């Protein structure tokens with residue numbers, strides 16, 4: 216049976232994965248706009264059944280690593296890139312795992328330190344910390360921070376930092392209704408109860424069981440930075456399968472992955488994070504402004520997207536530049552993805568479409584048109600309804616009215632032709 220038939224045989228609403236939520240390893244830390252793990256697993260399995268020769272999988276916007284983890288479960292070697300150092304750390308921990316026997320002892324040691332009133336720790340600080348955390352919470356988090364720093368193995372410290380992320384979010388002064396940093400009402404801040412240590416201990420005693428067993432010789436191939444640059448270091452025709460869900464617009468006006476991540480980043484010990492350009496964490500917006508469609512000069516494009524030109528004509532002049540810049544950056548990554556993929560192999564893209572000026576940006580048409588122009592064929596496409604709780608339902612404002620968007624997303628499966 217061809218891939219398209221296998222996909223269709225699953226039934227119309229199968230790919231919605233309604234009522235399926237992240238569980239086990241994927242709950243270790245929240246992240247905006249995550250993929251449905253079961254869907255990624257199923258897609259990879261289907262593709263492997265079509266082409267058992269594939270050995271590796273690349274996700275150039277790996278986020279919290281859903282696809283790479285599911286790729287590894289399907290016996291593929293995972294490779295990933297993300298501009299966000301926090302996404303890198305979460306994914307790294309999910310892939311590298313922990314030594315479970317050792318974790319039990321280390322967890323007990325941390326617990327003893329945290330329950331010891333005489334444990335000496337120093338107070339952590341960063342710019343505006345008291346705006347984002349209550350003074351008593353700063354002390355509790357500082358105690359946890361020093362207890363984590365006492366752990367001798369880096370992979371264990373990394374595990375602890377990742378377990379702390381959700382708790383750092385929960386006890387911050389930011390609203391949980393948005394990914395942006397917006398201060399809560401004073402009343403709500405004052406009403407928060409300090410269960411930080413209990414929450415943290417629960418987290419570290421739960422999640423290690425879901426992680427793979429640590430093996431020091433295992434290579435975890437993840438890089439932090441702009442995909443459009445990092446992919447340039449990879450050779451032509453080297454990757455067996457690319458599966459990703461790119462951002463669907465510039466971060467600042469769609470999903471602010473960077474702002475969402477910045478407070479935990481400022482708490483985590485820098486030496487336990489991967490290598491990255493420090494300017495990425497200069498301020499609360501620097502990851503977002505460096506992401507696709509962000510600030511910076513762009514080279515003149517050789518490729519002209521007809522779908523994009525037609526779309527730009529349909530929206531007001533002042534809205535065009537932002538969309539155009541985003542699509543230029545986006546297509547640059549698509550170009551590199553197409554280059555590094557081996558012939559006859561597949562790219563699977565899950566795409567959301569936002570509205571600008573109340574008109575849907577046709578990202579899936581732009582993508583399909585591009586890949587067909589450069590020697591790919593569309594093998595299958597799936598339209599799926601997105602469970603609303605994973606995204607704010609209303610994401611942008613048009614003339615002061617909220618606009619609904621992102622109720623559906625599209626999965627495109629593209630195959631690189633043999634004869635390019």
Ligand SMILES: C[S@@+](CC[C@H](N)C(=O)[O-])C[C@H]1O[C@@H](n2cnc3c(N)ncnc32)[C@H](O)[C@@H]1O
Nearest residue numbers: 249250276278279281297298299441442506507
């Ligand atoms: C839709 S999310 C991926 C979510 C992921 N599939 C998951 O399940 O967690 C898109 C990711 O693209 C990253 N990103 C944005 N611009 C980037 C760029 N130029 N290079 C690399 N990553 C980028 C963001 O940091 C974000 O993590």
